[in-house]
Amino acid sequence: MTKNLELTKWVDEVAALCKPDSVHWATGTEEEYQDMLNIMLDAGLATKLDEKKKPGCYLFRSHPSDVARAEMRTFIASRKEEDAGPTNNWIDPVELKATMTKLYDGCMSGRVMYVIPFSMGPIGSPIAKIGVEISDSPYVMINMRIMTRIGTAVLEALGENGEFVRCLHSVGKPLAAGEKDDGWPCVPNVAEKYISHFPEERMIWSFGSGYGGNALLGKKCFALRIAGVQARDEGWLAEHMLIMKLTSPEGKSYYITGAFPSACGKTNLAMLEPTIPGWKVETIGDDIAWMKFGEDGRLYAINPEAGFFGVIPGTSMQSNPNAVKQTLSNSIYTNAGLTDDNDVWWEGSGLPAPDHLIDWKGNDWTPESGEPAAHANARFTTPAAQCPVIAPEWEDPAGVPISAILIGGRRQATIPLVNESTDWNHGIFLGSIMGSEITTADITDKVGQVRRDPFAMLPFMGYHMGDYLQHWINIGKKTDADKLPKIYFVNWFRKDEEGKFMWPGFGDNSRVIKWIIERLSGDAKAETTAIGNLPLPDAIDISGLDITLADMEKLLTVDKEAWLAEIESIRENYLSYGNRLPAELAAELDKLQARLNEM
Numbered sequence: 393m394t395k396n397l398e399l400t401k402w403v404d405e406v407a408a409l410c411k412p413d414s415v416h417w418a419t420g421t422e423e424e425y426q427d428m429l430n431i432m433l434d435a436g437l438a439t440k441l442d443e444k445k446k447p448g449c450y451l452f453r454s455h456p457s458d459v460a461r462a463e464m465r466t467f468i469a470s471r472k473e474e475d476a477g478p479t480n481n482w483i484d485p486v487e488l489k490a491t492m493t494k495l496y497d498g499c500m501s502g503r504v505m506y507v508i509p510f511s512m513g514p515i516g517s518p519i520a521k522i523g524v525e526i527s528d529s530p531y532v533m534i535n536m537r538i539m540t541r542i543g544t545a546v547l548e549a550l551g552e553n554g555e556f557v558r559c560l561h562s563v564g565k566p567l568a569a570g571e572k573d574d575g576w577p578c579v580p581n582v583a584e585k586y587i588s589h590f591p592e593e594r595m596i597w598s599f600g601s602g603y604g605g606n607a608l609l610g611k612k613c614f615a616l617r618i619a620g621v622q623a624r625d626e627g628w629l630a631e632h633m634l635i636m637k638l639t640s641p642e643g644k645s646y647y648i649t650g651a652f653p654s655a656c657g658k659t660n661l662a663m664l665e666p667t668i669p670g671w672k673v674e675t676i677g678d679d680i681a682w683m684k685f686g687e688d689g690r691l692y693a694i695n696p697e698a699g700f701f702g703v704i705p706g707t708s709m710q711s712n713p714n715a716v717k718q719t720l721s722n723s724i725y726t727n728a729g730l731t732d733d734n735d736v737w738w739e740g741s742g743l744p745a746p747d748h749l750i751d752w753k754g755n756d757w758t759p760e761s762g763e764p765a766a767h768a769n770a771r772f773t774t775p776a777a778q779c780p781v782i783a784p785e786w787e788d789p790a791g792v793p794i795s796a797i798l799i800g801g802r803r804q805a806t807i808p809l810v811n812e813s814t815d816w817n818h819g820i821f822l823g824s825i826m827g828s829e830i831t832t833a834d835i836t837d838k839v840g841q842v843r844r845d846p847f848a849m850l851p852f853m854g855y856h857m858g859d860y861l862q863h864w865i866n867i868g869k870k871t872d873a874d875k876l877p878k879i880y881f882v883n884w885f886r887k888d889e890e891g892k893f894m895w896p897g898f899g900d901n902s903r904v905i906k907w908i909i910e911r912l913s914g915d916a917k918a919e920t921t922a923i924g925n926l927p928l929p930d931a932i933d934i935s936g937l938d939i940t941l942a943d944m945e946k947l948l949t950v951d952k953e954a955w956l957a958e959i960e961s962i963r964e965n966y967l968s969y970g971n972r973l974p975a976e977l978a979a980e981l982d983k984l985q986a987r988l989n990e991m
């Protein structure tokens with residue numbers, strides 16, 4: 393228990409409202425973790441996988457309505473609507489609290505209410521922050537234990553007067569006397585799920601979903617949306633970025649972060665196996681980076697998480713051998729297929745499809761079924777410490793000094809393989825225009841248009857996007873220009889006239905990163921162009937690749953007409969920020985247009 397009166401008061405209030413059968417304070421022990429699993433095994437909600445093939449691993453199947461982050465049901469309830477900005481769903485906080493208080497009333501009856509103190513970042517790190525999640529889900533308990541640091545040690549760090557972010561979560565399925573869960577508990581009607589943020593109060597209320605970022609409130613809700621607001625107010629950065637360590641053949645190490653929208657291979661990049669001899673990649677984080685200035689004026693990053701919540705389908709020994717090895721033990725699988733010998737299988741695993749399995753919906757499946765065995769957003773939850781290439785300093789409370797920031801999206805044309813920003817504001821400009829082409833999977837009439845996703849934060853913004861970009865610009869004023877990380881705009885997804893990818897990607901992305909590192913140390917040549925500094929076609933090491941210099945030239949040219957069209961689309965996007973568009977970015981856009989017109 394705790395002497396923190398704010399916390400005990402809040403727990404009492406929530407218990408009085410939600411009316412659970414009992415309250416359990418998470419200690420974070422292994423024994424408690426096993427107890428939670430046993431509860432779910434007994435209730436038929438979990439399957440233990442074969443102990444020889446996948447020791448300590450469990451499979452869960454969620455409800456078909458509850459398989460991903462619910463963006464349409466994610467709300468930023470700032471006091472003023474304009475502070476949520478054009479990219480967020482807003483509801484008046486008073487109204488939203490009234491609605492949700494009714495939903496929470498009695499919502500935990502028949503259940504245990506878990507109080508989960510957690511630290512985002514190594515406990516006690518000056519960059520870390522504490523949250524407390526109250527949840528009625530033992531699935532949340534076990535996932536939070538992997539994804540964050542939970543339990544008694546966090547309460548001790550919190551002390552009597554420490555501050556914490558209030559994270560309230562309920563699956564929204566009270567049980568009547570004697571009633572048992574019949575499958576994954578949640579509110580099946582998506583329109584009745586709420587993932588709500590109250591940025592001024594640093595508070596999160598989630599109701600109706602038990603899945604991923606809707607329910608593991610330390611991740612996107614706290615570490616990006618609420619921490620983003622804290623970072624703005626306190627002068628640091630909470631970003632949707634991987635953190636990796638690169639070591640050159642000479643033994644010199646560099647730390648870089650990278651922002652990429654969903655489905656761009658962020659987890660794969662974070663632990664890639666370089667295809668160029670002598671270079672080494674180690675992982676610090678695969679999803680979120682918190683960066684604060686150190687005393688030397690450089691930005692230092694920590695990974696606030698302690699585990700990886702990665703997409704299962706497509707993960708194979710080819711795409712990400714380290715993730716395959718990492719998830720062989722002590723991992724939770726959600727919505728993968730279950731083979732007859734109690735193992736998991738998924739599309740894109742690189743392993744032959746079994747003749748029969750139980751699919752993610754719990755139905756018999758054969759290769760002829762015509763439906764995927766695993767849900768496209770099936771996920772593993774796995775301890776970061778198990779990553780075969782985790783950097784030894786991944787839990788250093790001081791963080792690691794960042795030399796470069798990669799940004800990028802999925803673009804078939806226009807955006808070159810790599811483009812170095814010429815200064816900080818130019819880099820922020822590039823971050824503001826990043827995005828991916830809308831594909832048919834997005835179900836809109838905008839197929840082919842670019843959805844701008846500044847710094848890959850579109851779904852994770854806790855405030856006005858224009859203010860966020862201004863915050864990035866302001867960060868650049870806080871230190872000497874040469875201490876700031878350099879920003880590189882990369883694009884692994886260029887296609888040729890036949891629609892084939894022009895760059896091999898995966899481990900070969902190390903070749904581009906090598907050029908970046910060589911730029912940082914002053915060894916690589918670049919050409920200053922209208923859009924930024926581009927490598928000369930022979931500057932990127934393509935030895936052993938089935939790529940010609942002519943291909944490289946195509947990957948590294950400035951397509952003037954395409955860029956002029958891009959400018960029109962950026963202007964349109966910038967209009968949506970109204971008077972909160974930073975003047976610096978409007979100026980960057982004008983300067984770019986002028987440089988292109990001079991070409």
Ligand code: SAT
Pocket residue numbers: 460461603604605606611612654701
């Ligand atoms: O479900 S999460 O939000 O944790 C992961 C994701 O959708 O990016």
Ligand code: MN
Pocket residue numbers: 632679
């Ligand atoms: Mn993410």
